[in-house]
Amino acid sequence: MDLYELTMAQAFWSAGMAELPSTFSLFTRSLPKQRGYLVAAGMDDCLSWVERLAFGPLELSALEELGVFPAQFLDWLGDLRFQGDVRAVPEGTVVFPDEPILEVDAPLAVAQMAETYLLNQATLQTTLATKVSRCRQAARGRPLAEFGFRHAQGLDAGMKVARACRLVGVGATSNLAGALEYGLEVSGTMAHSFVQAHEDEVSALRNLAQALGPRATLLADTFDTERGIAAVVQVASEMHQRGVEVAAIRLDSGDLDELSRIARHALDAAGLFAVKVIVTGGLDEYRIAKLTAGPDPAPIDSFGVGSAMVVSADAPLTDTVYKLVSCDGRPVRKTSAGKVTLPGPKQVWRVPGFAGDVLALRDEPAPSEAHRPLLELVMRAGQRTEAGRRSLGEASSHHAKEIACLPADLADLEAPAPFRLRLSPELEALVARMDSSPI
Amino acid sequence: MDLYELTMAQAFWSAGMAELPSTFSLFTRSLPKQRGYLVAAGMDDCLSWVERLAFGPLELSALEELGVFPAQFLDWLGDLRFQGDVRAVPEGTVVFPDEPILEVDAPLAVAQMAETYLLNQATLQTTLATKVSRCRQAARGRPLAEFGFRHAQGLDAGMKVARACRLVGVGATSNLAGALEYGLEVSGTMAHSFVQAHEDEVSALRNLAQALGPRATLLADTFDTERGIAAVVQVASEMHQRGVEVAAIRLDSGDLDELSRIARHALDAAGLFAVKVIVTGGLDEYRIAKLTAGPDPAPIDSFGVGSAMVVSADAPLTDTVYKLVSCDGRPVRKTSAGKVTLPGPKQVWRVPGFAGDVLALRDEPAPSEAHRPLLELVMRAGQRTEAGRRSLGEASSHHAKEIACLPADLADLEAPAPFRLRLSPELEALVARMDSSPI
Numbered sequence: 001m002d003l004y005e006l007t008m009a010q011a012f013w014s015a016g017m018a019e020l021p022s023t024f025s026l027f028t029r030s031l032p033k034q035r036g037y038l039v040a041a042g043m044d045d046c047l048s049w050v051e052r053l054a055f056g057p058l059e060l061s062a063l064e065e066l067g068v069f070p071a072q073f074l075d076w077l078g079d080l081r082f083q084g085d086v087r088a089v090p091e092g093t094v095v096f097p098d099e100p101i102l103e104v105d106a107p108l109a110v111a112q113m114a115e116t117y118l119l120n121q122a123t124l125q126t127t128l129a130t131k132v133s134r135c136r137q138a139a140r141g142r143p144l145a146e147f148g149f150r151h152a153q154g155l156d157a158g159m160k161v162a163r164a165c166r167l168v169g170v171g172a173t174s175n176l177a178g179a180l181e182y183g184l185e186v187s188g189t190m191a192h193s194f195v196q197a198h199e200d201e202v203s204a205l206r207n208l209a210q211a212l213g214p215r216a217t218l219l220a221d222t223f224d225t226e227r228g229i230a231a232v233v234q235v236a237s238e239m240h241q242r243g244v245e246v247a248a249i250r251l252d253s254g255d256l257d258e259l260s261r262i263a264r265h266a267l268d269a270a271g272l273f274a275v276k277v278i279v280t281g282g283l284d285e286y287r288i289a290k291l292t293a294g295p296d297p298a299p300i301d302s303f304g305v306g307s308a309m310v311v312s313a314d315a316p317l318t319d320t321v322y323k324l325v326s327c328d329g330r331p332v333r334k335t336s337a338g339k340v341t342l343p344g345p346k347q348v349w350r351v352p353g354f355a356g357d358v359l360a361l362r363d364e365p366a367p368s369e370a371h372r373p374l375l376e377l378v379m380r381a382g383q384r385t386e387a388g389r390r391s392l393g394e395a396s397s398h399h400a401k402e403i404a405c406l407p408a409d410l411a412d413l414e415a416p417a418p419f420r421l422r423l424s425p426e427l428e429a430l431v432a433r434m435d436s437s438p439i
Numbered sequence: 440m441d442l443y444e445l446t447m448a449q450a451f452w453s454a455g456m457a458e459l460p461s462t463f464s465l466f467t468r469s470l471p472k473q474r475g476y477l478v479a480a481g482m483d484d485c486l487s488w489v490e491r492l493a494f495g496p497l498e499l500s501a502l503e504e505l506g507v508f509p510a511q512f513l514d515w516l517g518d519l520r521f522q523g524d525v526r527a528v529p530e531g532t533v534v535f536p537d538e539p540i541l542e543v544d545a546p547l548a549v550a551q552m553a554e555t556y557l558l559n560q561a562t563l564q565t566t567l568a569t570k571v572s573r574c575r576q577a578a579r580g581r582p583l584a585e586f587g588f589r590h591a592q593g594l595d596a597g598m599k600v601a602r603a604c605r606l607v608g609v610g611a612t613s614n615l616a617g618a619l620e621y622g623l624e625v626s627g628t629m630a631h632s633f634v635q636a637h638e639d640e641v642s643a644l645r646n647l648a649q650a651l652g653p654r655a656t657l658l659a660d661t662f663d664t665e666r667g668i669a670a671v672v673q674v675a676s677e678m679h680q681r682g683v684e685v686a687a688i689r690l691d692s693g694d695l696d697e698l699s700r701i702a703r704h705a706l707d708a709a710g711l712f713a714v715k716v717i718v719t720g721g722l723d724e725y726r727i728a729k730l731t732a733g734p735d736p737a738p739i740d741s742f743g744v745g746s747a748m749v750v751s752a753d754a755p756l757t758d759t760v761y762k763l764v765s766c767d768g769r770p771v772r773k774t775s776a777g778k779v780t781l782p783g784p785k786q787v788w789r790v791p792g793f794a795g796d797v798l799a800l801r802d803e804p805a806p807s808e809a810h811r812p813l814l815e816l817v818m819r820a821g822q823r824t825e826a827g828r829r830s831l832g833e834a835s836s837h838h839a840k841e842i843a844c845l846p847a848d849l850a851d852l853e854a855p856a857p858f859r860l861r862l863s864p865e866l867e868a869l870v871a872r873m874d875s876s877p878i
Contacts, residue, residue: 002588002613004627011629011650017636024632024641062619068654108636115630116614119589120597127592150558151756153566154595158559174441175555180501190444190450191462191554193763196771197456197547215507221775254685254776307756315592316755317746324632332635336660337693 002116006063009109010073018076019110023326023345026102026122028095028163032130032315035414037406039133039399041167042160043088046118047388050082050104053113082110086379089348090128090390092167092399092409093374094406095420098359099348100375101126108327115322123320124157128164131285131312133403134413136170137307138288143302145172145187147280148310161310167396169403174304182392189217189250189278189304203229205235209246213239217248217278225254226262233266236275248276248301256281257291264299268378280304284313285413331430333369343430344421348374355409360424367424441555445502449512457515457548462765462784463792465541465561467534471754476845478838479540480606481564481599485557486818486827489521489543491563492552521549525818525851528787529829531568531606531838532813533845535858537696537798538787539814540565545676545858547766554761560757563596567603569871570724570751572842573852574744575609577727582741584626586719587749600749606835608842613743621831628656628689628717628743640667648685652678656687657715664693665701672705675714687715695720696730696737703738719743723752724852759842770869781862782869787813793846799863806863 012018017147028038055063057075063069063077079344095101102122104111146165152158162178165171172187173179179186191207198204201222209216218235220228232249239246248315249267251259256279267275279291279298283305291298307313323341331343345362349371357374358367366373378388409417423431467477469534494502494516502508502516523545534540541561543550575583585604591597601617604610611626612618618625629647637643640661648655657674659667671688678685688706690698695718706714718730718737722744731738748753762780763771770782784801786811796813797806805812817827848856863869 001615002586002627003615003618003625004613004629006615007627007651007654008629008633008647011633011647012636012647014650015505015646017646018637020634055531062615066625096834110631112632116589119593120594123468123590124593139498147441150555150761151562151759152559153592153750154563154599156593156595157558160593174443175441176442176445176501179442186442186505188441188446190443190447191551191763192773194450196763196773197459197766207456208447211453212446215446223774240534252775253778258503311592311750311755313756316592316750317752322589322591324630324635327636332618334635335630335662336631337664339692410846 001113005113005115005376006069008112009077010069012109013073013076019107020113020328022106022108022111022324022328024104024111024115024322025100025325025346026118026320026322027100028097029257029319029321029339030097032318034414034416035130035315036410037094037130037419038126038318039129039168040089040093040095040126041091041129041164042121042123043102043322043378044089044392045121045125046102046422047086047384049058049117050114050379051384053080053082055080066100069371080110081382083382084111084379085377085381086388087375088378089374090376090387090398091395092402094354094402095374096357096421097144097356098342098421100346101347103375105345119320119322119341119358125160125164125316126320127308127312127316127318129167130318131309132161132164132168132170133287135288135309136168137411138285138292138413139303140292142300143172144170146170146302146306146309146336147174147304148306149175149178151307152310158385161391164393167399169396169400189265192219192222195219195222201231202234205231206238209235209239213244214247216246217250219250219252220245221251225251225259229263229266233270233272236267236272240272245272245274248278250278250280250304252279252281256300260298260300276301278302278304280306282308284308289413331434333434338352343434344426344427346427348373350374353405354410355420356420356422358422358424361426363432364424364426375428380406440552444552444554445508447551448516449508451510451548456865458546459767461545461547461550461763461767463543463554463761464539464764464785465759465761466539467536468760468778469536471757473853473855474569474571474754475849475851476533476535476858477565477757478568478582478607479528479534479565480530480568480603481560481562482530482541482817482829484560485541486525489525489553489818490557490821490823492519492521494519513567517820518548520821520822521545523550523818524816524820525827526714526814527817528813529815529826529837530834531841533793533841534813535796535860537781538796538862540784542784542814544784549579555576556618558759558761562757564599564603565759565821566751566755566757567596567600567749569757570748571600571603571607571609573724574613574727574748576605576850577724577731577852578742579731581731581739582611583609584613584741584743585748586607586613586747587745588614590746591749596749602831605831606834606838608839629658631658631661634658634661641673644670645677648674648678652683653686654740655685657685657690658689658691659702660690664690664698668698668702668705668763672709672711675711676709679711684711684713687717689717689743691720695739696818699737699739715740717741717743719745723747728852730830732733754876770873781866782873783866785814785866789813792844793849793858795859795861797861797863798866800865800869803840803863803865
């Protein structure tokens with residue numbers, strides 16, 4: 001929690017406003033560069049946080065020691081629990097700027113306290129799910145594995161990358177804890193150090209193949225890659241003659257398109273048709289898309305993706321905000337230069353095929369029979385509803401249906417088409433009314 | 440931990456190589472764009488991890504359930520503890536590519552297991568400390584506060600941003616837990632929602648000022664900023680007449696240079712000379728440097744820096760690696776295309792004034808009397824040495840001395856001069872010897 005959430009709570013409490021009913025809306029203001037869509041994620045962790053919100057003796061004494069909060073206010077904090085409502089789009093939903101992915105209805109001071117945590121998790125997980133989705137799309141049906149924990153921005157991000165993979169349909173990670181926690185296959189190959197620890201490359205590959213058998217993926221680029229490919233083929237052939245097929249050859253540097261063709265050719269020439277070609281090393285959606293494009297794509301069976309994906313290197317930040325949109329029954333907004341927000345609790349209505357969404361006030365009727373609402377009640381009076389208890393597996397199935405319907409022009413990796421979002425007549429009228437009256 | 444660390448451990452164990460003495464070296468291969476230097480950080484967390492390394496019953500049964508590890512190997516894992524040595528540069532040290540910031544001497548399979556965690560923390564914390572250092576430098580002596588937890592890549596990153604601030608000399612954060620954990624001042628202002636929750640702007644600012652008194656920082660840009668500045672001046676004047684000086688006015692959008700001049704002028708005209716001007720909103724080192732540059736810099740007293748700093752948005756990834764450099768007394772390296780590493784355990788020697796470092800083999804004598812070594816023994820046989828128990832405050836003092844001596848051309852924010860690192864004659868000779876013999 002940030003200090004300002006508590007100083008504002010104190011000021012609201014002093015002014016007798018702490019318990020006013022309010023609605024805060026969490027949404028993104030714009031798409032990160034080259035993105036045509038976002039994959040909403042992180043809402044399950046958001047619900048877990050509000051469920052646990054409480055100031056225990058340790059927290060209260062730490063706050064007391066700051067010496068800035070009145071004792072009566074700290075008593076009020078000690079009794080506080082989250083008993084509000086939360087609406088959210090299902091995790092894995094494809095969303096666009098200005099569309100709320102989560103709305104909190106709660107007493108003013110309480111809803112405000114959730115800002116920092118909710119933004120942290122919704123931003124991180126949406127950023128990651130979007131990036132992973134783009135990489136998966138670039139692979140055009142070939143499997144991906146996530147190898148990036150080492151370069152994720154910290155432990156939480158490293159775990160949430162694995163979660164984003166499960167959500168988006170990337171089934172494997174190198175991260176043991178992530179695989180166990182979120183139900184992915186755990187995947188791993190070998191490091192250059194394994195080869196370096198031996199006197200020569202062939203002995204190293206042979207030791208690995210003998211220890212791991214059909215699980216062995218043999219790395220070819222510790223020294224000279226073409227010689228490394230020959231060494232892998234030699235060891236894989238020895239194993240083949242003993243009735244064991246090693247899993248794959250791995251290429252981690254150099255011209256991956258050319259090297260994958262050389263490797264595939266050498267494996268096939270030795271009759272090792274079942275041994276796969278895995279590539280890794282600085283991959284992101286742009287590089288993957290080049291390798292899988294055209295009438296004669298590189299003969300790559302799967303991609304291991306790390307650093308650039310796990311920090312979303314080309315767009316590490318998504319411009320999410322958590323804004324008050326209603327207070328004491330009155331719709332509100334801000335009109336700061338370049339940061340204007342739309343007033344009132346909302347609903348997002350969508351027609352099949354992503355032909356254009358309608359952003360409406362929450363209680364308006366559906367714009368047409370074909371429209372379905374995106375936001376659903378996931379927590380009522382502090383308790384999760386059935387919709388708030390969906391599993392990550394269900395979210396993953398939901399995402400698969402979403403992405404299957406996404407038009408190619410919105411999904412373009414470099415120059416996506418803009419998405420059409422229109423305001424409902426009632427929301428437009430409210431904005432016009434507020435524009436015409438001085439605040 | 441990544442799976443491959445355990446599959447390699449299993450293969451080393453099968454081949455009777457698991458206990459071979461080895462050295463791994465953690466360093467960066469290149470500087471992120473526009474960086475002229477890095478601030479090494481994260482080594483304290485690295486030591487804590489190796490101290491705790493152990494496979495308990497829960498971990499062992501999870502590994503057993505994977506069904507891929509022999510029972511005898513799992514027994515070996517169960518007995519494993521880290522009893523190696525670690526050398527590291529002191530946290531806060533200014534470092535350059537190819538210079539090890541940490542070296543681990545331990546049995547081959549054990550040292551390999553540390554790779555993922557050590558890289559995760561050293562990369563994250565070095566990336567953040569470097570970014571925070573650049574922002575601090577851009578502020579040219581004006582105070583900074585870190586307001587970015589909400590957009591950090593997860594909870595761990597959000598906490599480590601606060602730690603990086605403490606290390607680099609940014610004394611304040613909005614993050615309550617971070618401030619308590621790492622000994623920073625906790626800082627906070629108010630959100631636009633506070634103003635929006637009221638019927639009018641002046642009432643909102645008045646309620647905040649009355650509740651918080653001299654702690655109140657009043658936000659001016661919820662609606663129209665120039666009108667907001669007038670509202671802040673009105674409320675601050677009312678408080679002044681009652682003998683209370685509010686802390687500051689905060690500007691969060693628009694042309695911060697121009698608006699800060701308007702705000703300062705309005706405050707001074709009302710006799711509110713002690714009320715400070717704080718700016719926030721999309722700041723990074725480049726924007727801060729513009730605001731503080733020239734003969735007539737913007738009259739800004741302090742900067743609140745968030746999103747762009749906490750994800751290191753312009754360079755979210757530092758290219759750190761953890762490489763085997765010695766095995767069983769034999770120096771080793773990899774020669775993959777574009778990823779060649781230097782063999783052998785090392786020492787970095789530096790002369791005062793950053794005139795050029797020498798990268799040497801560990802046991803070489805000092806290149807001259809003026810050279811001092813950067814790497815020091817921080818853990819011996821699994822126990823921290825005195826150097827390994829330095830506090831974050833001591834690291835922060837060390838960093839301040841480092842940065843005070845850094846030449847301006849190396850510290851340039853946009854086009855830094857290249858740093859001169861030369862190899863010692865012995866290291867050069869070793870490389871030449873290895874170049875001339877097959878692998």
